[in-house]
Amino acid sequence: xxxxxxxxxxxxxxxxxxxxxxxxxxxxxxxxxxxxxxxxxxxxxxxxxxxxxxxxxxxxxxxxxxxxxxxxxxxxxxxxxxxxxxxxxxxxxxxxxxxxxxxxxxxxxxxxxxxxxxxxxxxxxxxxxxxxxxxxxxxxxxxxxxxxxxxxxxxxxxxxxxxxxxxxxxxxxxxxxxxxxxxxxxxxxxxxxxxxxxxxxxxxxxxxxxxxxxxxxxxxxxxxxxxxxxxxxxxxxxxxxxxxxxxxxxxxxxxxxxxxxxxxxxxxxxxxxxxxxxxxxxxxxxxxxxxxxxxxxxxxxxxxxxxxxxxxxxxxxx
Amino acid sequence: xxxxxxxxxxxxxxxxxxxxxxxxxxxxxxxxxxxxxxxxxxxxxxxxxxxxxxxxxxxxxxxxxxxxxxxxxxxxxxxxxxxxxxxxxxxxxxxxxxxxxxxxxxxxxxxxxxxxxxxxxxxxxxxxxxxxxxxxxxxxxxxxxxxxxxxxxxxxxxxxxxxxxxxxxxxxxxxxxxxxxxxxxxxxxxxxxxxxxxxxxxxxxxxxxxxxxxxxxxxxxxxxxxxxxxxxxxxxxxxxxxxxxxxxxxxxxxxxxxxxxxxxxxxxxxxxxxxxxxxxxxx
Numbered sequence: 001x002x003x004x005x006x007x008x009x010x011x012x013x014x015x016x017x018x019x020x021x022x023x024x025x026x027x028x029x030x031x032x033x034x035x036x037x038x039x040x041x042x043x044x045x046x047x048x049x050x051x052x053x054x055x056x057x058x059x060x061x062x063x064x065x066x067x068x069x070x071x072x073x074x075x076x077x078x079x080x081x082x083x084x085x086x087x088x089x090x091x092x093x094x095x096x097x098x099x100x101x102x103x104x105x106x107x108x109x110x111x112x113x114x115x116x117x118x119x120x121x122x123x124x125x126x127x128x129x130x131x132x133x134x135x136x137x138x139x140x141x142x143x144x145x146x147x148x149x150x151x152x153x154x155x156x157x158x159x160x161x162x163x164x165x166x167x168x169x170x171x172x173x174x175x176x177x178x179x180x181x182x183x184x185x186x187x188x189x190x191x192x193x194x195x196x197x198x199x200x201x202x203x204x205x206x207x208x209x210x211x212x213x214x215x216x217x218x219x220x221x222x223x224x225x226x227x228x229x230x231x232x233x234x235x236x237x238x239x240x241x242x243x244x245x246x247x248x249x250x251x252x253x254x255x256x257x258x259x260x261x262x263x264x265x266x267x268x269x270x271x272x273x274x275x276x277x278x279x280x281x282x283x284x285x286x287x288x289x290x291x292x293x294x295x296x297x298x299x300x301x302x303x304x305x306x307x308x309x310x311x312x313x314x315x316x317x318x
Numbered sequence: 319x320x321x322x323x324x325x326x327x328x329x330x331x332x333x334x335x336x337x338x339x340x341x342x343x344x345x346x347x348x349x350x351x352x353x354x355x356x357x358x359x360x361x362x363x364x365x366x367x368x369x370x371x372x373x374x375x376x377x378x379x380x381x382x383x384x385x386x387x388x389x390x391x392x393x394x395x396x397x398x399x400x401x402x403x404x405x406x407x408x409x410x411x412x413x414x415x416x417x418x419x420x421x422x423x424x425x426x427x428x429x430x431x432x433x434x435x436x437x438x439x440x441x442x443x444x445x446x447x448x449x450x451x452x453x454x455x456x457x458x459x460x461x462x463x464x465x466x467x468x469x470x471x472x473x474x475x476x477x478x479x480x481x482x483x484x485x486x487x488x489x490x491x492x493x494x495x496x497x498x499x500x501x502x503x504x505x506x507x508x509x510x511x512x513x514x515x516x517x518x519x520x521x522x523x524x525x526x527x528x529x530x531x532x533x534x535x536x537x538x539x540x541x542x543x544x545x546x547x548x549x550x551x552x553x554x555x556x557x558x559x560x561x562x563x564x565x566x567x568x569x570x571x572x573x574x575x576x577x578x579x580x581x582x583x584x585x586x587x588x589x590x591x592x593x594x595x596x597x598x599x600x601x
Contacts (some may be wrong), residue, residue, distance in 0.1 A: 038486060049400075165558060168549070174529035174548065185504035205496055223527070246405070257493065312500070314458055314499065
């Protein structure tokens with residue numbers, strides 16, 4: 001967990017006291033001078049962190065916090081009459097993705113989201129929130145069902161990524177994701193996407209093509225995990241904090257890049273400090289988003305969604 | 319010491335070590351399939367297919383076009399698009415430097431060529447990917463060029479052929495690369511609705527974000543023999559499950575067995591296969 005401002009403040013005060021005491025004693029001893037310089041650097045670093053809020057890596061840790069609210073927590077806090085639907089109609093039921101019919105402030109909606117487990121036993125069932133192809137196919141089935149009956153889709157994104165395993169590859173992980181991307185792009189009902197924890201690459205995007213994309217303040221969204229990036233580019237997974245910074249994965253970065261529409265504030269210390277308040281904030285933006293897009297006709301909606309993703313990309317055009 | 323046993327005549331001169339070797343670098347290649355040593359010229363004449371075991375070597379993007387198009391060549395589109403380094407990314411070297419090196423070495427602005435020309439007399443739009451350009455990875459430029467190719471095919475109502483050869487999304491463009499998956503898949507949906515044929519050719523290797531978007535969204539998805547095709551790379555899977563992967567895992571033959579490919583087509587027959595399929599779709 002990221003250190004609180006109070007404890008950072010205390011640490012700065014302590015370090016400053018150390019420097020003040022050391023300085024007169026140091027004289028011209030190079031070792032002591034070096035130590036003073038080190039402490040000064042640490043103080044500047046801490047001051048910078050206090051101004052900027054958590055670093056990208058600290059936010060990554062918050063996004064992965066074991067107490068962070070998951071999809072079913074938001075379902076409990078924001079929806080009524082949730083009734084889960086299971087299975088992809090061809091292979092099985094993947095518990096890493098949960099789909100269900102529910103009511104959101106009077107509207108009938110389809111909810112789709114990644115679900116991590118709270119303890120080891122639940123994580124074994126839910127595969128740590130890493131879906132296999134049947135999970136993505138179930139999600140698509142649920143979304144098409146929603147489209148058939150003109151119900152909006154609300155998704156919650158929180159996964160390390162699609163499961164990289166033999167069985168997942170055998171059953172066409174890539175094909176399942178690709179199909180979801182294509183079909184979501186033309187789904188004729190509103191899709192509201194909420195990134196609530198880890199947005200892990202294709203495994204996240206496969207339920208994240210939508211008309212509105214919201215992101216909790218301390219969630220992350222990236223093409224590869226910071227550890228994965230570090231181990232490829234620096235051949236050292238312990239450089240993950242550097243990679244997290246370089247890859248621009250925080251909500252603020254993504255907002256700046258034009259990838260998301262809105263940042264949803266979290267309570268001080270992170271979403272897990274007050275799930276109710278987090279859910280309230282999320283509920284507000286979901287309702288606002290739905291109000292905005294449900295008044296559009298299906299063709300307009302799909303055209304707008306196409307243009308939204310069509311614009312993504314920065315390059316020099318000659 | 320007396321001098322009587324000292325040799326007066328000079329020894330026979332032998333050239334220094336490094337000059338003595340016959341220079342064969344660049345003339346021969348070892349086949350990854352059968353370990354045979356092949357003369358490079360033979361390999362080139364055989365379209366980079368091992369004459370002994372039919373192992374398919376990687377083909378460069380322009381060579382691929384030569385293989386597919388009729389004489390008279392093609393017109394290139396969007397060749398001016400180049401990456402703007404949206405994240406200002408630096409790892410062990412700045413990304414801009416990596417880009418410059420690849421551009422200079424290959425004479426391409428990014429990892430893909432989009433062209434229009436004729437295949438057995440029929441007009442097609444074709445994208446050909448270049449693995450030597452940062453692993454054929456897809457950043458904003460590849461995403462944009464594929465999207466434009468799809469839009470062009472849809473607008474002109476002419477078939478699209480994409481030859482993929484890519485490690486996946488380009489890490490140095492972070493989430494912008496990820497968004498290209500959504501962008502090209504949305505364009506693929508539109509192309510699908512236009513009734514214009516789209517043939518995806520998967521070559522060794524096609525993995526990650528490219529497989530999880532356009533490469534597996536063709537009306538036909540065909541692969542070259544032995545091509546590595548998958549979502550997660552073999553090393554990532556091995557690290558996750560901590561066991562060795564079965565032989566042939568994620569190869570084209572494995573995929574066809576599991577139902578994800580329409581056909582495995584030998585490079586020699588690729589052009590006629592595509593021509594036949596387009597005849598079926600369009601005439």
